[in-house]
Amino acid sequence: MTTPSDRPDRPHPAAELYAREYRAGLMDRREFLGRATALGLSAGAAYGLIGRPAPARAQPAPRRGGTLRIQMDCRELSDPRTYDWSEKANESRGIVEYLAELKRDGTLRPMLLESWQANGDATEYTLKLRPGVTWNTGEAFTAEDVAANLAGWCDSSVEGNSMPSRMAAMVENGQAAEGAIEIVDDLTVRLHLLRPDGTLMFGMTDYPAAVMHRDRIGTSVADHGIGTGAYMFEEFSVGERIVLVRNPEHSYWGDGAWLDRIEFLDYGTDPAAWLAGADAGEFDMTYETVSDFIDIFTALGWVESTVGTSSTVVIRANQEAEIEGIRPYADPRVRRALALAVDNAVPLELGISGRGRESRNNFHVAPGVHPDYAEIAPHRQDIPEALRLMREAGMMEYEHELISIDDDYRKNTTDAVAAQLRDAGFKVRRTVLPGSTFWNDWTRYPFSSTNWSHRETGIQMLNLAYRSTAAWNETGFRNADFDALLDQATAIADDTARREVMARLEQMMVDEGVAIIPYFRSLYRHAREGVLNAGMHPKYEINVHHLGWA
Amino acid sequence: MIGFILGRLGAMVLSALCMSFVVFMLTNLAPNLEKLAKTQAGARITDAEVARWLEKNGYAEPMLRRYGEWLGVLPAAGATDAAGKLLGGRCLRGRPDPAPAPRFCGVLQGDWGYSTKFRQPVAGVIAERLKRTGVLMGWAFAVMVPLALAIGVLAGMREGSALDRGLSTFSIATTSTPEYVSGVIFVALFASSMVGLKWFTGSAKSAVDGVTFHNFTLPVVTVALYGMGYIARMTRASMAEVMTAQYIRTARLKGLSFRAVVLRHALRNALIAPFTVIMLQFPWLLTGVVIVEALFVYPGFGDALVQGAQNNDIDLLLAVSVVAVIVVLATQLLSDIGYAALNPRIRVA
Helix, strand or coil: CCCHHHCCCCCCHHHHHHHHHHHCCCCCHHHHHHHHHHCCCCHHHHHHHCCCCCCCCCCCCCECCCEEEEECCCCCCCCHHHCCCHHHHHHHCCCCCCCEEECCCCCEEECCEEEEEECCCCCEEEEEECCCCECCCCCECCHHHHHHHHHHHCCCCCCCCCHHHHCHHHEECCEECCCCEEEEECCEEEEECCCCCCCHHHHHHCCCCCCCCCCCCCCCHHHHCCCCCCEEEEEEECCCEEEEEECCCCCCCCCCCCCCEEEEECCCCCHHHHHHHHHCCCCCEECCECCCHHHHHHHCCCEEEEEECCCEEEEEECCCCCECCECCCCCHHHHHHHHHCCCCHHHHHHHHCCCEEECCCCCCCCCCCCCCCCCCCCCCCCHHHHHHHHHHCCCCCCEEEEEEECCHHHHHHHHHHHHHHHHHCCEEEEEEECHHHHHHHCCCCCEEEEEECCCCCHHHHHHHHCCCCCCCCCCCCCCHHHHHHHHHHHCCCCHHHHHHHHHHHHHHHHHCCCEECCEEEEEEEEECCCEECCCCCCCCCCCCCCCEEC | CHHHHHHHHHHHHHHHHHHHHHHHHHHCCHHHHHHHHHHHHCCCCCHHHHHHHHHHCCCCCCHHHHHHHHHCCCCCCCCECCCCCECCCHHHCCCCCCCCCCCCCCHHHCCCCEECCCCEEHHHHHHHHHHHHHHHHHHHHHHHHHHHHHHHHHHHHCCCCHHHHHHHHHHHHHHCCCHHHHHHHHHHHHCCCCCCCCCCCCCCHHHHCCCCHHHHHHHHHHHHHHHHHHHHHHHHHHHHHHHCCHHHHHHHHCCCCHHHHHHHHHHHHHCHHHHHHHHHHHHHHHHHHHHHHHHCCCCCHHHHHHHHHHCCCHHHHHHHHHHHHHHHHHHHHHHHHHHHHHCCCCCCC
């Protein structure tokens, strides 16, 4: 049997196919790069395939040494698989690293892996480890570690483990399928998937996929500090300050780790307090700058960086929710009516001051960001039709309670939607819950808004939120046809065909009125002049190994 | 006198018990326990996982029983494995190795529990935070009390004069401006790039590593001004009343200078009433400190209360409420004793 790994010089056949499509104008460059690197090509090789030179590093390497202070919530650390905030991964990324990382431009860069190769139909992945990586205990990083982590990622029995959904193609009965993870030699792991999955590597770059020492799976890094990264914790005060310093006992594999010391400082959730801290010169970089404060920070002379993402606010009805014995949102006409009453440009303007891009229609795939986005008919506000549907469903007199979290853009976006629903003639009551209680029941509210973070591909989004068995399915949308199409689309295939399936999935979301998805956000971050490699990342990632001063 | 103090101490213990029980009830309502499970085990865990987590960590016991565990009168329980070894529960929290865990670990054993938010023993959190808030309150008092007394005495010695009107207006203005208004105004005026003065900083976060004039002035002034006006008004009233007394007139008629009359005869009697008010400022400052610490990002006792409430950190909230009860009742006791010492007409007990 020959596998692509026997011929590492030859690019993946699908990548060549993508290259042809790119040249034929069927996909844009960003999309091509994302897909080709997911199959195991380096960014340079991917550029080569389409006959373009790889762009030179725009920035010089940072100088060695120095301290960087970052404003960010300092949260406690648990088992990385249960991380529910990007901040947690940012705190631990200087110690426990990832097999690969997602760059700001949507391409993948190998980290603890040297390379990976998928076979022709994406049912087998060969992972080549980077030689010479050691744990800070002095032990070598081997295929045993990778296999143990992969098995841990597939383990659904761990409370709060969100990795199994990303590794779904290897999971059987809540564990890694028999024979799915094969250790070939010390530096090679081969994965045998139950079904084709072209998004597996993206799952391994996600923030809960930190690679732990094989004997420490399930523990918190804060308890022992064992990892492959260049840093160690000097101070760990939750809610206050977390300090990382270079680990003198450890020789780091990478050429980064420019800084001697990184401080994460917690300024709470009020952006006004962040501004006060910036004005007082207490830190050098924000985790994320939001709303009106974006312009204010820029006016202070800080350097703004922005990135387009698929982050969004989903205003959804839950089809299974029961209120006083009735299921108001079980009827697709009601859901459709709600969507038709909204002009998506309004929440974009009022919710996030236009800092983003209007969605094409109410489906969870982002134009210009997701490589598998398919163009379908755009959304148009149609109030007469909305009224007709709502009357037909006999729900004109029903008062909709629209719930949101008490936080600027989510609240404002939801307010804008509620106002439009009222303008159309529906009865709407707004309920705003504090962040401390909102997340208790977020998947079960009858009608509410949820913010979703960026995922690299549309198909990941759909699998995560709209598959009937998904843990985070908040819409109560459970549809066998949709699931079957999802399976089809998740398997890698000829792009036009996949687009076709995606188009059907998208159209289904629209026709079923699954949710109102008005826009996709751009994210912003500010840093002082001279901070390098701190550009905003679509997933809020901060890799302290890359940061430095000019 | 001794009996009086003992009685008060008994009342204090009883109040602390009642208060902690109320807080315990509220923090242990089902939705709050669910919130706790979700902050601890992941924001998006399922209901079944929540139930499992609560069970394993000893939160599934009846509430009264767990209150007993917190007090230390009942042994802590939790899920056990087949061999009967505890897997979780009160005594294992924050102790990585379950082997040497004691059976009792409540307040009576001197164990204030484990903060689920800050991931360290509550006693340590409270001690550190109280120290920081103590620094803030200490400076605030140092500014507030002398200033208030001076303003009150100056305003009260000549009732109705222009000086009195001016100072009274000022103290009414400061008292009627709550901290969350004055603090914001101060930050905007003296610490922001908007106005550009930037004399001080609008964030006191760096004050944790060392208090400077630069980073601590605004929070101190914000706390001090709010409390100052009230004390000043009370002092003024007391002073004005003393100034109308017979013996003051006698002293003036004897030919003493106005200055000597005020300093030697009026002041001592005029300062008895404000003493009580100053003592009362302690509990009020405790609430003010919550706002000021949040505003200036100063991680003190008030911030611990806010963080504990936001994360339903049961042990931390209980300790905070006990400390609050002790502060309030102890300052009242001190004020009663002090008042009796200052004013021979008053007898306690």
